[in-house]
Amino acid sequence: MNTEFSFHELKAADRLPSPSGLALAIMRLVQREDATVKKLTDLVKADPALTARILSFANSAAFGARRPVAAIQDAVIMMGMQAVRNFALGLSIVSRQRNEHCSGFDYGVYWAQALALAVAVAAVTGRERTVAPEESFTLGLLSDIGRLALATAWSDAYSECLRASQGGDLMQLERERFAVDHNELTLILLLDWGLPSLLLDSLKLSFESPTGESSRIVRFAQQLAFSRRIARFCVADDSYRAVLLPDLRQDAVLHALEGESFDRFLDEICKQWQEWGKLIDIETDVRMVFPVSRHDPFEALPGLELLLVDDDPMMLARLSKQLASAGHRVSTCRDGESALKLIIENKPQLVITDWRMKPMDGLTLCKTLRGSDLGKNLYLIMLTASESEDALVEAFDAGIDDYVIKPVSLKVLLARVRAGQRILMLQQELEKEKKDIERYSAELAVVNRRLELMANTDILTGLPNRRYALNRLEQEWDSAQRYGRPLSVLMLDLDYFKSINDNLGHDAGDVVLAHAANLLKANARTSDIACRLGGEEFLVIAPNTDAKAALLLAERIRSSIQTEQPKDLALPRPMTVSIGVAGSLGGKPRWNELIKLADQALYKIKAEGRNAVRLASQ
Structure with a gap:
């Protein structure tokens, strides 16, 4: 079958999930050169349900709006036109694809897990911003849409x-x-x-192993993989949640979430998941029952989880009693079919099976087990009355590890079981070593992340340093250029700071710098990035902010610093600040030119008397 041809054929036959008419209209509008926020807002207003959902997301914890958003136009401006387009696309797919045509496909669990992944990845990217949370929400919601497409296009065959x-x-x-x-x-x-290539490249990598050189794509892929495990936790039953939680906690360390902070984060995701379920009519109290082993694979066991399969009830009774007396936990079955079901449900470590049984004999049972992932780590012992070379070769070809000739000698059988136990214990030790290596790698990753944080943080003020500031400004400029959003920067310089060091000493200067940094953080918005460039110079990066709004922000900071003087310091003169402001729109000026323009405006203030705010002329 030609995949590309089949895709276009299915698409033309309307056999794949597809966006609604409104979502298609939004997609077409955003692609046009004359698209405006007003035109997009008017389209969104045509659907009250979509309006409510966009407002709800704009006010959600994942988005992190500093003030409540009540007007749909404000929400569209804050999210950006591309993000609204992606959001409408995702929600329209949800509302249109609810029909249950594929009998083997659990639609309830599918949508519950898709929504959990969307909420989780929006929350994760809200903490560490690799992509916008609203875009990651949409990608999370659609990241497994291929399964739904197969269930829709070929319902019977896929079942x-x-x-x-x-x-x-x-x-x-x-x-x-x-x-x-x-x-x-x-x-x-x-x-x-039409989803962006950054999202698609990250999603593809998250399906595999998201490792490699540090980049936005790799980091977002890691966030997606982590969020997928959180989503699995959300829809799991209680017993499987207990199995998932230790590994989930270990993964969380790589995302700067440890102990109680991770517990609070997970609780908040579950809460948001349920709230979103009510909003877009997705059931969130579904639970998927996963098969769970009854034992800890790393526990030092006195015996094995053992299954004995024989159609002779007398043989079953005698051997099971003797094996149990040797310290093993023994289950029994009378034929291969019932044994296969029990193995799937209970996952024993070792299976002892007779050869001649009906309807499924021991040889067929062994072949079936070795042909699946389920039987790869099982130790299989065959009971056989035949000692012919051909019969034994056939049994080993079927996948047995050992055999015992009938009539069964208990002494020989227990010796063969002990040999199997030694091999199984070695496998467990190897698995434990693998887990230890993964844990050490996770701990090393945490140390590296802390070192990276230290390398990007100013020790005195706790603000990001010059290195981080310049890298982040370039990233924000790229994002602003991609989505057609404004970007502004504020250059700040504490007035007459040298006189503080000269008259009161450097310790007093440090107190003043830390005090100014705290006021800067308190007056900056959630989306702003406040940094210390060095000495008494600071920089504020203001994404999605035009010059007018940036001037208001600068004036708020200037006024706060002038009003709230440091206590217990007899300063030569009141602490004040001069702030130069520069803005970029449509990719001009570039990020490095923005700093120069803001710096020029700052020095004009210095020449004219200080303690003021000035917008750079371009």
């Missing part, structure tokens, strides 16, 4: 595929049946809908 994949590789079955797997189809659909 069979889902049933056949129990314990096996679903994506391999998908590729064999449809010439595409659900991850590939997800990327094809999102590319067709």
Whole structure:
């Protein structure tokens, strides 16, 4: 099957998830050169439900608005036209794709997990901003849309595929049946809908192993992978949540979330997930039951979880009693079919099976187990009455690890079981070493992140330093250029600071700098980035802020610093600040020119008497 041809054929036949008419209209409008916020706002207003959802997201904790947003036009301005487009696309897909045509596909769990991932990744990117939270929300909501597309386009065939994949590789079955797997189809659909390449590259990497050189793509892929595990936790039943939580806590350390802070973060995501479920009509009290092993694989066990399979009830009774007396926990079955079901449910460590049974014999049971992931780590012992070389070769080809000749000698059987136990314990030790290495790697990553934080932080004030400021300004300028948003910078210089050091000493100067930094942080908005460039110079990066708003921000900071003087210091003169402001729109001027313009405006203030705010002339 030709994947590209099949995709266009399915799309033309309307057999794939597709956006609503309003979402398509929004997509077309945003692509036009004459698109304006007003035109987009008018389109959004045509759908009260979409209006309510955009306002709800703009006021959510993940978005981090500093003040309540009541007008839809304000929400559109804050989110940006591209983000509103992506948001409308995601919500329209949710509202249109609720029909349950595929009998093997759990629609309730699918949508609950998709929403949990959207909420989680918006919260994660809200803490560490690799991409805008509103964009990551949309990507999270649609990041598994390929599964829904397969269930929609080939409902009967995909239902069979889902049933056949129990314990096996679903994506391999998908590729064999449809010439595409659900991850590939997800990327094809999102590319067709016009999502940015940064989002698609990160999503693709998150399906694999998001490691490599540090970059926005790699970091966002790691955030997506972490959020996917949080989403799995949200929809899991209580028993599986207990299994997931330790690894989830370990992963959280890589995202600067430890102990109680992670618990609060996880609780907040679950709360937001339920609130969003009510808002867009997705059920969030669904729970998916996952198979869970009854034992800790790293626990030093006195015996094994052991399954004995034989159609002779007398043999079952005798051997199970003797094996239990040797310290093993023994389950029994009378045939291969019932044994297979019990293995899927309980996951024993070692299986002892007779060869000749009906309807499924021991040889078929071994072949079936070795052909799936479920049986790869099982230790299999065959009970057989035949000692012929051909029969034994056939048994080993089927996947057995050892055999015992009937009539069974208990002494020989226990010796073979002990040999299996030694191998299983070695496997457990290897798994434990692997986990230890992963834990050490996680701890090393935390140390590296702390070192990176120290390298980008000014020790005295706690503000980001010059190195961070210049890198972040370039990133924000790129983002502003991409989405057509304004960007402003404020250059601040404490007036007559040298006289403080000369008259009162450097300790007093440090107190004044720390005091000014605290006032700067208190008066900056949530979206602003306040930094110390060095000495008495500070920089504020104000994303999505035009010159008029930046002047108001600068005046608020100047007034606060003049009003709130440091206590217990007899300063030669009151502490004041001079602030130069410069703005960029449409990519002009560039980020490095912005600093020069703001600096020029600052020095004009210095020449005219200080303690003032001035906008740079361009």
